[in-house]
Amino acid sequence: xxxxxxxxxxxxxxxxxxxxxxxxxxxxxxxxxxxxxxxxxxxxxxxxxxxxxxxxxxxxxxxxxxxxxxxxxxxxxxxxxxxxxxxxxxxxxxxxxxxxxxxxxxxxxxxxxxxxxxxxxxxxxxxxxxxxxxxxxxxxxxxxxxxxxxxxxxxxxxxxxxxxxxxxxxxxxxxxxxxxxxxxxxxxxxxxxxxxxxxxxxxxxxxxxxxxxxxxxxxxxxxxxxxxxxxxxxxxxxxxxxxxxxxxxxxxxxxxxxxxxxxxxxxxxxxxxxxxxxxxxxxxxxxxxxxxxxxxxxxxxxxxxxxxxxxxxxxxxxxxxxxxxxxxxxxxxxxxxxxxxxxxxxxxxxxxxxxxxxxxxxxxxxxxxxxxxxxxxxxxxxxxxxxxxxxxxxxxxxxxxxxxxxxxxxxxxxxxxxxxxxxxxxxxxxxxxxxxxxxxxxxxxxxxxxxxxxxxxxxxxxxxxxxxxxxxxxxxxxxxxxxxxxxxxxx
Amino acid sequence: xxxxxxxxxxxxxxxxxxxxxxxxxxxxxxxxxxxxxxxxxxxxxxxxxxxxxxxxxxxxxxxxxxxxxxxxxxxxxxxxxxxxxxxxxxxxxxxxxxxxxxxxxxxxxxxxxxxxxxxxxxxxxxxxxxxxxxxxxxxxxxxxxxxxxxxxxxxxxxxxxxxxxxxxxxxxxxxxxxxxxxxxxxxxxxxxxxxxxxxxxxxxxxxxxxxxxxxxxxxxxxxxxxxxxxxxxxxxxxxxxxxxxxxxxxxxxxxxxxxxxxxxxxxxxxxxxxxxxxxxxxxxxxxxxxxxx
Numbered sequence: 001x002x003x004x005x006x007x008x009x010x011x012x013x014x015x016x017x018x019x020x021x022x023x024x025x026x027x028x029x030x031x032x033x034x035x036x037x038x039x040x041x042x043x044x045x046x047x048x049x050x051x052x053x054x055x056x057x058x059x060x061x062x063x064x065x066x067x068x069x070x071x072x073x074x075x076x077x078x079x080x081x082x083x084x085x086x087x088x089x090x091x092x093x094x095x096x097x098x099x100x101x102x103x104x105x106x107x108x109x110x111x112x113x114x115x116x117x118x119x120x121x122x123x124x125x126x127x128x129x130x131x132x133x134x135x136x137x138x139x140x141x142x143x144x145x146x147x148x149x150x151x152x153x154x155x156x157x158x159x160x161x162x163x164x165x166x167x168x169x170x171x172x173x174x175x176x177x178x179x180x181x182x183x184x185x186x187x188x189x190x191x192x193x194x195x196x197x198x199x200x201x202x203x204x205x206x207x208x209x210x211x212x213x214x215x216x217x218x219x220x221x222x223x224x225x226x227x228x229x230x231x232x233x234x235x236x237x238x239x240x241x242x243x244x245x246x247x248x249x250x251x252x253x254x255x256x257x258x259x260x261x262x263x264x265x266x267x268x269x270x271x272x273x274x275x276x277x278x279x280x281x282x283x284x285x286x287x288x289x290x291x292x293x294x295x296x297x298x299x300x301x302x303x304x305x306x307x308x309x310x311x312x313x314x315x316x317x318x319x320x321x322x323x324x325x326x327x328x329x330x331x332x333x334x335x336x337x338x339x340x341x342x343x344x345x346x347x348x349x350x351x352x353x354x355x356x357x358x359x360x361x362x363x364x365x366x367x368x369x370x371x372x373x374x375x376x377x378x379x380x381x382x383x384x385x386x387x388x389x390x391x392x393x394x395x396x397x398x399x400x401x402x403x404x405x406x407x408x409x410x411x412x413x414x415x416x417x418x419x420x421x422x423x424x425x426x427x428x429x430x431x432x433x434x435x436x437x438x439x440x441x442x443x444x445x446x447x448x449x450x451x452x453x454x455x456x457x458x459x460x461x462x463x464x465x466x467x468x469x470x471x472x473x474x475x476x477x478x479x480x481x482x483x484x485x486x487x488x489x490x491x
Numbered sequence: 492x493x494x495x496x497x498x499x500x501x502x503x504x505x506x507x508x509x510x511x512x513x514x515x516x517x518x519x520x521x522x523x524x525x526x527x528x529x530x531x532x533x534x535x536x537x538x539x540x541x542x543x544x545x546x547x548x549x550x551x552x553x554x555x556x557x558x559x560x561x562x563x564x565x566x567x568x569x570x571x572x573x574x575x576x577x578x579x580x581x582x583x584x585x586x587x588x589x590x591x592x593x594x595x596x597x598x599x600x601x602x603x604x605x606x607x608x609x610x611x612x613x614x615x616x617x618x619x620x621x622x623x624x625x626x627x628x629x630x631x632x633x634x635x636x637x638x639x640x641x642x643x644x645x646x647x648x649x650x651x652x653x654x655x656x657x658x659x660x661x662x663x664x665x666x667x668x669x670x671x672x673x674x675x676x677x678x679x680x681x682x683x684x685x686x687x688x689x690x691x692x693x694x695x696x697x698x699x700x701x702x703x704x705x706x707x708x709x710x711x712x713x714x715x716x717x718x719x720x721x722x723x724x725x726x727x728x729x730x731x732x733x734x735x736x737x738x739x740x741x742x743x744x745x746x747x748x749x750x751x752x753x754x755x756x757x758x759x760x761x762x763x764x765x766x767x768x769x770x771x772x773x774x775x776x777x778x779x780x781x782x783x784x
Contacts (some may be wrong), residue, residue: 003522007522008505014506022524022529023526024526383622383623384625385623388635391734392649393735
């Protein structure tokens with residue numbers, strides 16, 4: 001039951017001298033099946049999104065002999081995230097910020113175009129609830145049968161049905177949890193391990209957690225999640241505007257509602273008559289149990305099923321379809337005032353700004369991803385001591401370097417120092433080439449911490465106590481370079 | 492709290508009771524919470540009740556209720572440490588068995604020893620030698636290539652184990668006598684020999700210094716420990732006076748002060764205070780600081 005209806009009920013209760021309860025127990029909703037355009041769109045989206053979720057871990061992607069061959073993999077143990085051709089290291093996690101910004105703006109753009117597109121078609125809560133509803137309908141029957149059975153005493157048949165329903169739900173939920181963990185390890189290997197009870201305990205724990213949440217949220221909580229738990233309806237209501245398309249009941253056309261005969265009689269008499277025959281089909285098919293004829297409301301997820309239901313009825317009684325449809329608040333008001341509706345304006349400053357922001361952030365991410373450096377170096381100067389005087393009077397500074405090799409093969413980097421005359425660079429256990437450059441081998445897709453000592457001979461003439469230096473790294477195989485600026489301290 | 496007050500504010504638009512709160516004319520409808528929501532609240536209260544029984548929870552005047560499970564955060568830390576020790580046990584055992592030279596040859600042991608040594612250094616050595624072993628006046632810099640008592644692995648181990656001028660039987664002995672205070676040299680002689688010592692490492696001299704007189708005094712008094720050429724002696728911890736490294740400083744005043752009052756910095760013996768494995772790790776770590784031989 002929608003919040004609005006509950007408030008009306010409460011008001012009626014108060015009016016009749018009753019007391020308002022502190023708690024409201026939720027009323028069970030029995031959504032009815034419906035056929036139509038939006039139902040077909042929802043089926044398609046359900047198959048596509050669930051298909052991606054359940055089967056994506058099995059998609060392979062060749063990254064070379066020693067790299068994981070899974071297209072999408074969150075490798076927590078090795079601290080790598082793979083997404084097809086993209087590979088992200090923990091220090092590049094800011095891409096996630098970019099993704100979140102993209103997600104937020106996409107949500108805003110969807111909202112300014114056509115309201116709660118996300119809620120109605122794409123949100124996992126909606127998709128899985130839909131899936132669980134199919135199961136429920138398939139086992140227990142449609143709305144009417146389910147409502148009837150609810151009041152029947154327990155029988156063997158009823159028990160079998162319930163058992164079948166809940167075990168199917170649990171099976172789906174378990175598969176959902178199982179698919180989740182496959183994103184964190186090599187999927188075929190993990191499936192084999194899980195099936196032979198050799199998996200890590202953490203894998204089973206996560207499967208259990210997601211089995212529970214899926215079963216509970218999609219099977220039992222359903223519209224309560226949207227109405228009470230989710231913050232988006234609140235934000236959405238504040239973000240929407242009079243130009244956004246929303247699932248709307250055209251009350252100018254529908255009211256006054258009444259039976260077909262009565263409305264027909266009114267129409268014949270030339271009086272104002274509505275098309276709404278008050279059949280409640282829009283309410284019956286609604287997965288959140290709202291009455292769309294009450295207007296935009298927080299618990300309406302705008303899935304469009306009431307449009308299908310109403311269109312079916314309108315066709316049957318020979319009236320034009322579209323009594324419920326995607327419409328703007330502007331047009332609802334204009335129609336009510338007897339004005340012609342305005343064409344839908346999808347290009348508005350608001351949608352343009354969102355689209356531009358999405359493109360800017362998206363292009364920025366694409367740019368940084370494509371120009372990602374395959375080799376890098378960072379330096380940390382010793383803090384204590386800042387410099388060391390050696391017996392022969394030469395001055396030495398210590399640095400801890402971090403060499404990064406993002407390539408799929410081991411490489412020997414050449415490390416040299418620039419900006420300091422006669423400087424010598426050395427590191428324990430690392431050889432140098434003829435030009436005095438360190439030859440540091442860095443494993444494939446690895447970093448190497450290297451403590452290097454840079455020294456200048458005695459009598460090094462200097463005017464400042466802190467001399468700028470540049471540490472350069474060269475990959476002779478590709479010619480790629482990286483550098484880091486630091487300081488050389490002197491007495 | 493059910494709404495029994497018949498005079499409670501009623502919102503004209505919805506006909507609902509309000510909570511009676513008002514913000515700039517905006518009022519809040521008193522809409523009942525969903526039952527399941529409230530049940531979750533009750534569940535957390537029940538949970539808290541059992542939690543208080545199971546875990547330390549209620550403060551008393553001198554102590555607190557310990558909880559029937561007997562868990563404590565201190566015990567938790569100890570358990571974690573015990574687990575850590577257990578996990579490290581094999582490599583610690585390997586470290587305790589291996590000789591210093593073997594540790595140097597084994598990259599895995601060496602890496603572990605350096606990590607252990609670094610931690611132990613921070614806890615025990617940093618107060619005098621500095622966090623990075625940089626030393627300070629009177630406390631040797633462990634990063635340079637000059638060693639009072641030798642910079643090989645075994646020599647460093649001996650110094651850490653027995654200390655310098657400590658109460659250990661095998662400690663490094665040998666100290667700079669107080670030539671001035673004990674009347675062995677006169678102030679003029681001290682000044683001359685100080686000039687001579689500065690000349691050994693090529694420091695600039697003011698005009699008119701008598702290096703020959705200084706050289707004579709040096710040969711008679713100092714060479715026995717510091718060597719004829721002032722090159723130092725590791726057996727006695729006598730510093731090399733010809734290099735650019737000065738433990739106390741190279742100013743003449745500082746050298747005169749040392750000649751007058753003597754020098755003899757003390758390093759404690761760590762053999763009884765730290766276990767043998769930790770000392771091994773410390774040795775390897777100090778050896779890597781940049782001056783190891």
